[in-house]
Each structure stands twice: as C-alpha cells, then as structure tokens.
Amino acid sequence: MGTTGTQPRLKNLELAAVGGSDVHVKMLAAPINPSDINMIQGNYGLLPQLPAVGGNEGVGQVVAVGSGVTGVKPGDWVIPANPGLGTWRTEAVFGEEELITVPSDIPLQSAATLGVNPCTAYRMLVDFERLRPGDSIIQNASNSGVGQAVIQIAAARGLRTINVLRDRPDLQKLTDRLKNLGANHVVTEEELRKPEMKSFFKDVPQPRLALNCVGGKSSTELLRHLAPGGTMVTYGGMAKQPVIASVSQLIFKDLKLRGFWLSQWKKDHSPDQFKELILTLCDLIRQGQLTAPACSEVPLQDYLCALEASTQPFVSSKQILTM
C-alpha cells in the first residue's frame, strides 16, 4: 500500500530482482499502529521519502534468498530490523540486513506485533528505574498496544500495575479484559483526579515509574502520583498537548522526565542486542505471559476500513492487515 501525502492507496509495484544479499519475502500480517498514522500525517521523528509504502511492523515468510545470504533461509519468519520498511504489502525484496528472524512457533498475531510495542514496553520497564517485585508502576493509555504489553511484562516481573483509562461506554468489559491480562488496578482519568486516591496509595506503594502515552492533563496526574525521585517516561502524545511539570516537582520532589523512542534505542544498540530482546519476548510468549493485543484481522484490500477503524476514539482492538 503506497502512501502519497495523507492519501494512502493500493498500488502494484514491480518486484525487484533478488540480488546476492537480498531476501524475497511474502508478507503474512502487519498491524496499523498509531505511529504509522502519525508518520502518514507527517508528525513523526522519522519520515520516509515519498512515495513510500506504509507500515513499520509485521511478519513475513522468506520465499527465496540471494546467493550471499547466510542468516535466513526460505520458510523463515522475519520482521523488520528498523522502522520505515513498509510492511503494508503482499511481498517485497529486502536486503538481508533489513530483516531479523523470529521463531515461527509463536502465534502469527504475536509475531506481527512483536517488533515495536512489546519492545517499547520491555525497555521502558527495565531501562529507567531499578524496580523490584512488589514495586508498582503507573501508566495511562493502558489499553494501547504498548499498554497491554506493559501490563503483561510487568506482571511477569512481579510488578504491580496501576492502569489509567479514559472513561468510556464499555469500561467494565475493558477493565475485566485488562485484569485478565494481569492488571492489578484499573482507574479512570476522572477517578485519578479525586482526593479518594490518597487512601488508595495507603495500600499500594507509590509508583517510581510512570509511562505516559498521552501528555497534557493526563501526564500531570501521573506526575502527581509518582513517588519522590521517580521517573515519568513519555513515549506518545495522544492528547497533542505538552508535558508540564511544576518547578517544585522537579526540585523538591526530584521527579525525572524522560522520553523513549525505540528507533533511537536501536540506533544506540547493536542488532544483536535487538535480537536478544526479541528472543526474551518470544520466551514470554511461549510461557503464555505475553499475548498479542486484541486484534481485528482485515484483508489488505480493505485497508481503507482498517485505517478508518484504527483512528476511531476508544478503539479496543488493533487492526491487522493480512495478505
């Protein structure tokens, strides 16, 4: 699926010849992530030259490889090594270095959604604060792809999660679903603002880590409930509002404001470190501790419906294009 400006459309592209270091891949499934939409709209830290093929995540199967390719073989499952690959297509010829192999004994939806959100969730839980089993963390947008991965990875590590959601019609159903994933506490943005939360934190340790995908007022509430010395990591800005911290939160409460971007993490780390991360996550998947987010599979030709559905408010399932 090609994207020109903000108007994506399906287009037939000539398949390149498979050179010595090339890999011919048949795409199997590729999700539509919020950051894909941001990229199409031009609101992203990394923008491809246009025209470009959309999609930054997904899983494909190797059909054929060039004579110089040693790391993958036909039949292998592969995912993008970096953003910008363009995964919303039926097949393509990629350079070997653009791909990394994933085990094919995990569910297809897990493989298709492995390379961005669970990686982001894992790194944010591990790289910013030294947390021990029993410690708590707080996050907003808890129903996002990253949010669901955070709940599961945190639970696997013995961390308690306080999950903030916007109030919505199907709140109880969604709360139940997140609790089934391992969420310890689910609260609405509105509840979080109430004075009653004080008594909540008598029983639950104040979080030392907050994960912010929203910004604006929602992040203000996360900061308010952070323990002294704690860190808020921003990885998205759904509210399109900045993050605001009072001077006294910074000075007297020693709160730390950071950001996380997986693309930057990959630049700062070796491909082997990324592969190690992927294998760690595959272990969690095999142990049943990490499942794919709730997904709606949509055939590629129905991409317009899928794009439309992915930008609806309160969407509770991720759109996955299947090829």
Add this chain to the structure above:
Amino acid sequence: MGTTGTQPRLKNLELAAVGGSDVHVKMLAAPINPSDINMIQGNYGLLPQLPAVGGNEGVGQVVAVGSGVTGVKPGDWVIPANPGLGTWRTEAVFGEEELITVPSDIPLQSAATLGVNPCTAYRMLVDFERLRPGDSIIQNASNSGVGQAVIQIAAARGLRTINVLRDRPDLQKLTDRLKNLGANHVVTEEELRKPEMKSFFKDVPQPRLALNCVGGKSSTELLRHLAPGGTMVTYGGMAKQPVIASVSQLIFKDLKLRGFWLSQWKKDHSPDQFKELILTLCDLIRQGQLTAPACSEVPLQDYLCALEASTQPFVSSKQILTM
C-alpha cells in the same frame, strides 16, 4: 532576626548555655538568598517551625566550645552544615554537628556565600552530564548567585557558557561584568528567541546541559537550544511558571528534565562528601577562579532595607548582612 509569618523583625533571644557538644558562634556575615525569601513566604520544600530565625547561609567565628567538642576550636570559621540554621543573628549556640569548618584564609564574603550557591553550581555542572573541555552549557538567570558561580566554575573546567539575561537598563555593564568573570557568551531572552540564533550555533557547539532558575517561557527556550540527548536541570522558578516540554522533545530529541536541590543532595551524601565539596571550592577561591558575587554589605539592624533591596527586579548585587 526572627521571622513570624511574613513579617520578619529583630528580637533579642536568650543565649543558651554552652553544653558539652555545643559551639558558641559569633556570626560575621550572612547573605539574603532568594530561597530565604521563598522560605519566609512559605514557598519552599523545607519550612522551619515558627517562630524561627531566618537565613540559611553565612559564616561565623567560634567563640567557645563545650568539653566534648573535638572538630572545631575557638577562632575557627564555621558555616551551616544544613539549611534552617538561622544565620541572620549576631551570635548563637549550635550543636557541633550543625556546623562545618571552613578555612579562614579566604575572603569573608566568599566564606559567607560558599555553602549554597557555589555548591549548587558545582554539583549541577558535574553530576548530570559528562562534559569535556570545549563543551558548552546554557543557563538563564545568569546574574544570580548560582549563575555567577556557574560561569566561574565552568570556565575553570574549560567549559563554554552561554548566559541568558533579561533585557535591562544596564545590560552592557552587566554583560561586561559577567564576561570578566569568564562568561563566553551573553545573550538576552529576546535574542535567544530570534532565528539568528541558528547561525550562532554554527560556531558554538549546542549545549548538552541547561541550567534553569526561571521556568515558563525562559525554560522553553533553553530546551529548544539543547543538543539531542541533553539535560535541563531546574533549580529555581523565578517566573512562577511551570516547565513545559513538548512530547517530541522528550521522545525524538531525548531531552531529559531533572531538578536539583542542594538540601536533597546533602541528605543523599555524607557530611564528609559535603566537606570535600567545600574544600574543592575553597581551592578555586584561592586560585582566584571563584569570587563572591557582587555584594552589598548591610548592617544587621538595617535588615528591612536589605530584604527590600533583595526582592527588587534586576537586582545586581547580593545583600549581605554583617553583624
């Protein structure tokens, strides 16, 4: 000088008997810092029980010591080990552990202003980013006590300083004075907002460290000019406005927002580490690399004039009470 509510006044207090671990100190000089004013107004992270004696910094001379005192002797110069000592008085009896000795071969004004601002400046320059000679840093409120110490300590460490000031009547005179202290660049808040600053940063490396004593729009400008991955440390909020960071500055530019409070640093470190810091600063003073900020000495009985002068806008010299 006692403070009751927001109305400080002079009062005679009974001098306590000098017990075994006590030290009788005659105060020599004590500055009025912005944080002293904040404390009187109740806007500070640490507030004494009222009535209290104001002043958190200053130097005194030991008159007599109790039989169990081993670390100081009559004639020594001493400064407060911690905030809240109440330095705006002629004499007092303190516990030995409330004081630390400073060499008496440094100027009186340097000793009186050593314990807070230069310590804050030094820690902020050293503890947040690993800076090498030639690297640059940017700060606002560059004429403050901390600001002047930052200029001098940075120069001693081979760092280039970009010093931001509010426009004011005596700008050229002040610019000259800061350049005499070692400031490499002095710019006004207004100049910093102009597009011409782009060409400025062709010649000067983008700062990896920003020191913010203002908040609001001024801190927004500091963030805008920080190098990717850089840190802004907030240590004051003169504008009484919060710090605002865009989501993309946090995620894509990886800017880090932190705070610094010397009282917290002291809690987290041993008294010996504080003494070591004081001695490091005394070395800089003896080498002529660190001078006291421009001071106006005012006799203690004229405290009302001094307090009034210390809260004027664009005040260019620190009020020091002498006893």
